[in-house]
Amino acid sequence: MQTPPITPGGDPNLTGERIPDSLAEVRSPRQIRRARRRRALSTFWAQYRKSKMGMAGLIILAFFAAVAIFAVLASKDGLDPTLVEGPRLASPSTTYPLGTDSFGVSVLTQVIQGSKISLLVGLVASVMSIAIGALVGIVAGYRGGTYDTLLMRFTDFGLVVPWLALAIILASIIGPSLITIILVIGLTSWPGTARLVRSQVLSVRERPYVERARALGGGNWHMIAHHVLPNVMPVILANAVLVVAIAILSETALSFLGLGDPFSFSWGGIIESAFNGHATTLGAWWWIGPPGICIVLVVLAFTMIGFALDEIINPKLRER
Amino acid sequence: MSVLSLKDVHITYHTAAGGVPAVRGVDIEVAKGEVLGLAGESGCGKSTIAGAILRLLPSKTKVEGSITLDGEDILSMKLGRLRAVRWTGASIVFQGAMHALNPVQRVGDQIGEAITVHNQAGEREAKVRVGSLLEQVGLPTRRAADYPHELSGGQKQRVMIAMALACNPSLIIADEPTTALDVMVQAQVLRLMKDLQRDLGLSMVFITHDLSVLVETSDRLAIMYAGKIVEEGPATAVFEDPKHPYTAALAAAFPQIGDLRFRGNPTGLGGDPPDPQEIPSGCPFHPRCPAAFADCQRTVPELYTAGAGRRAACLLVEGAHTGAAEVAE
Numbered sequence: 001m002q003t004p005p006i007t008p009g010g011d012p013n014l015t016g017e018r019i020p021d022s023l024a025e026v027r028s029p030r031q032i033r034r035a036r037r038r039r040a041l042s043t044f045w046a047q048y049r050k051s052k053m054g055m056a057g058l059i060i061l062a063f064f065a066a067v068a069i070f071a072v073l074a075s076k077d078g079l080d081p082t083l084v085e086g087p088r089l090a091s092p093s094t095t096y097p098l099g100t101d102s103f104g105v106s107v108l109t110q111v112i113q114g115s116k117i118s119l120l121v122g123l124v125a126s127v128m129s130i131a132i133g134a135l136v137g138i139v140a141g142y143r144g145g146t147y148d149t150l151l152m153r154f155t156d157f158g159l160v161v162p163w164l165a166l167a168i169i170l171a172s173i174i175g176p177s178l179i180t181i182i183l184v185i186g187l188t189s190w191p192g193t194a195r196l197v198r199s200q201v202l203s204v205r206e207r208p209y210v211e212r213a214r215a216l217g218g219g220n221w222h223m224i225a226h227h228v229l230p231n232v233m234p235v236i237l238a239n240a241v242l243v244v245a246i247a248i249l250s251e252t253a254l255s256f257l258g259l260g261d262p263f264s265f266s267w268g269g270i271i272e273s274a275f276n277g278h279a280t281t282l283g284a285w286w287w288i289g290p291p292g293i294c295i296v297l298v299v300l301a302f303t304m305i306g307f308a309l310d311e312i313i314n315p316k317l318r319e320r
Numbered sequence: 321m322s323v324l325s326l327k328d329v330h331i332t333y334h335t336a337a338g339g340v341p342a343v344r345g346v347d348i349e350v351a352k353g354e355v356l357g358l359a360g361e362s363g364c365g366k367s368t369i370a371g372a373i374l375r376l377l378p379s380k381t382k383v384e385g386s387i388t389l390d391g392e393d394i395l396s397m398k399l400g401r402l403r404a405v406r407w408t409g410a411s412i413v414f415q416g417a418m419h420a421l422n423p424v425q426r427v428g429d430q431i432g433e434a435i436t437v438h439n440q441a442g443e444r445e446a447k448v449r450v451g452s453l454l455e456q457v458g459l460p461t462r463r464a465a466d467y468p469h470e471l472s473g474g475q476k477q478r479v480m481i482a483m484a485l486a487c488n489p490s491l492i493i494a495d496e497p498t499t500a501l502d503v504m505v506q507a508q509v510l511r512l513m514k515d516l517q518r519d520l521g522l523s524m525v526f527i528t529h530d531l532s533v534l535v536e537t538s539d540r541l542a543i544m545y546a547g548k549i550v551e552e553g554p555a556t557a558v559f560e561d562p563k564h565p566y567t568a569a570l571a572a573a574f575p576q577i578g579d580l581r582f583r584g585n586p587t588g589l590g591g592d593p594p595d596p597q598e599i600p601s602g603c604p605f606h607p608r609c610p611a612a613f614a615d616c617q618r619t620v621p622e623l624y625t626a627g628a629g630r631r632a633a634c635l636l637v638e639g640a641h642t643g644a645a646e647v648a649e
Contacts, residue, residue, distance in 0.1 A: 208419040216434050217406035230424045
């Protein structure tokens with residue numbers, strides 16, 4: 001049964017169009033809006049839940065997020081070689097579930113503390129990378145002409161320059177630290193995002209509602225903020241998840257090369273010290289293995305979430 | 321005083337294959353409270369004129385002549401002033417409302433956008449105004465919180481009309497506002513526009529290819545062919561007694577349901593409108609004209625006076641051409 005809709009403007013039946021009314025009770029606009037938002041989220045969640053890959057990724061990520069939060073709260077004393085009394089290079093036991101390194105520090109403690117830095121660097125660096133990429137992509141796509149040519153040639157340059165070489169040079173100029181690693185990753189990984197965003201902006205720019213906004217008297221800033229950006233946002237977000245994965249891998253590579261902060265533990269840093277401590281020749285697999293596996297799992301988790309999101313946002317990939 | 325005045329307007333599009341003259345010398349006057357119907361086939365330059373009034377055409381397009389809105393010259397306006405005049409001086413009801421609305425914004429916000437862009441009101445006042453605009457076009461106020469996909473085609477077109485009214489413009493340009501709607505909804509939207517026009521005393525330019533729509537809504541008609549106006553005059557007179565063979569063909573192309581003369585006998589006009597880059601010599605309509613005669617290939621007809629307040633660009637108009645007796649048929 002359809003209840004008659006509340007219409008301050010007269011009976012809608014006079015207009016001849018049926019106004020569907022699923023909201024039976026009288027509610028304030030805010031309540032209606034909240035209900036809608038909740039419904040939109042729940043349909044999104046229902047779609048996401050269908051993806052086994054996406055769910056697996058989410059569970060892995062949730063686990064590591066919990067570990068990182070634990071690491072923030074836990075004491076860091078266990079990392080100080082002068083304070084620990086463990087045996088050197090001990091294989092996994094009940095006291096040291098992942099064994100110890102050549103200073104007698106528990107590898108498990110290191111891996112737990114490392115999760116914090118790896119996730120932090122990954123997230124901050126990718127926010128930076130996406131901000132630059134989105135800005136370049138939007139300006140190039142929206143303004144077109146000379147702006148487009150210049151920005152895109154610059155992007156191409158960024159794409160073809162071997163990023164590792166560039167990163168090493170940048171890191172050695174600024175000096176090894178956590179901020180250096182974040183800057184280096186942020187400044188070298190944006191070109192892919194820029195290309196992607198630009199292509200989407202090119203299509204959005206030609207839509208009639210953008211012309212309408214122009215006829216309305218809107219300026220460039222208004223059009224970008226109100227019409228272009230909201231419409232390229234899904235693409236940016238789906239891409240962002242993949243960028244995080246790349247950023248975490250990059251962090252590992254840079255730390256392994258000794259360009260990371262010597263005083264903070266990241267997974268890449270643990271692998272570096274394991275490598276320098278001859279973990280491979282001494283057969284200390286428990287030292288070099290766990291951080292590597294953690295990296296693989298986190299990167300895999302982000303990639304799987306990225307694919308699952310892409311499937312929802314891009315209807316062409318959606319299963320019917 | 322006329323709200324809109326176009327004098328000898330020529331519009332040439334810039335393409336890789338050279339200039340394409342889409343509009344070739346058009347004069348239009350719209351008086352206050354008047355509705356001018358602009359009709360013609362696809363590609364005759366109707367929408368180009370609509371775009372030129374607010375300077376929305378691609379930047380390389382050449383617009384010559386003069387366009388004045390409320391006594392202000394549009395073509396020489398600085399960009400800042402132009403942006404201020406857009407929507408407050410003249411607004412557009414776009415064709416295809418489904419595409420002219422941003423799918424990721426609530427319709428209320430999009431109507432309010434027009435008000436806030438011009439700083440006519442703050443957020444809160446704009447909301448109140450949006451509510452009353454929606455009621456004016458026959459939609460309940462709470463529809464403001466809907467996204468475009470939650471509305472039907474007719475409702476979306478109503479939203480576009482509300483948006484066009486938002487800044488109380490002196491002129492509303494309706495560019496094929498009913499083309500994508502089915503006949504029933506089309507009739508409702510047309511009635512709404514007609515009522516609003518009468519109640520608010522709006523001046524309008526109504527663009528469509530459907531002559532029967534224009535007769536209902538317009539005071540005066542201007543028929544365009546190949547970038548020129550070929551006939552103009554009071555709406556009913558032009559529709560019922562066309563002086564130009566093209567107008568006659570357009571008027572006959574819409575069968576009257578129930579009229580026995582149209583049963584099993586669809587009438588139409590053969591051929592296609594000419595390529596703007598290769599306009600035929602003489603009268604541009606002569607290759608398709610059922611009443612063409614030898615002189616039509618040589619003489620370019622001007623708009624000749626054809627009765628009270630009427631003009632037509634045809635050599636058949638009485639007194640226009642001495643050889644009118646030689647009509648082929």
